[in-house]
């Protein structure tokens with residue numbers, strides 16, 4: 274079984290490598306299956322692709338001393354099974370849905386000395402996997418907004434051109450209510466939404 278637990282382990286690849294390049298993060302929670310005490314169980318290397326560069330980073334594994342399952346501690350700038358960092362996917366989503374950019378334009382923005390950028394097919398796959406979440410997210414987000422402010426102005430929801438734009442406006446408003454001092458989450462809105470909706 275190859276389970277991943279996504280944790281905030283550094284806001285980007287550099288901070289992650291500085292902290293965990295050579296040693297495993299501490300994991301104090303119980304086993305995700307049985308609640309037993311897990312111990313460190315080596316690591317594997319995986320590729321992570323950022324906006325303009327590619328890196329190899331260690332992903333640490335844990336093994337439960339009670340039920341014996343192994344699982345990985347995944348930094349939250351990654352999504353399990355995706356080599357692209359969340360920031361690249363999130364940026365693709367914004368550029369496509371909010372900025373109305375072409376796939377070619379988006380891809381060129383992610384090129385680097387040794388990188389060609391994600392293919393149109395890959396980007397389309399990201400967008401369609403997010404579509405499901407976004408459809409579920411909008412009504413949920415409106416309920417959250419009303420919990421914070423029962424008199425919140427929702428007039429804008431009547432004339433928003435797409436569900437994506439509604440999600441975008443909603444997220445910014447929700448974030449401003451929860452964290453009035455900071456303009457946006459340093460690791461991106463997608464992981465934040467994921468955590469909220471769990």
Ligand SMILES: [Zn+2]
Pocket residue numbers: 304305306307308309337338339340341342
């Ligand atoms: Zn266990």
